Amino acid sequence: MPKQKSHSGAKKRFKKTSSGKIKRKKAYRRHILTKKDPKRKRQLRKDTTVSDADEKRVKRLLSS
Template identity: 50%
Template sequence: MPKMKTHSGAKKRFKVTGTGKIMREQQNNQHLFESKTSRRKRRLNLDKELSPSATKTAKKLLGI
């Protein structure tokens, strides 16, 4: 059986940490920054951990 290919969209969107957690970027952090406060922009800049249900799907797409 051939090797599984990594999902191209998933590898661009998710990062795996050293401990195995899957991180994602937060939404609302691409444009329209004039109307957002500095505090909000700073907090949106941080990565979030995927939920347990989404982690299962992401691992399958990443081939982990």
């Protein structure tokens, strides 16, 4: 039986940290940026971790 492939979309969106958690970008920073204040845009630049509820699902997409 052939090997399972990782999810291509997930590979582009998520990275594993050294501790095993999964990093992701924040949403709402693609367009309509004129009405968002600078503080909000600056905070959206930073990466964050995937929530505990979704972590198992994302790891499965990356590993299989």
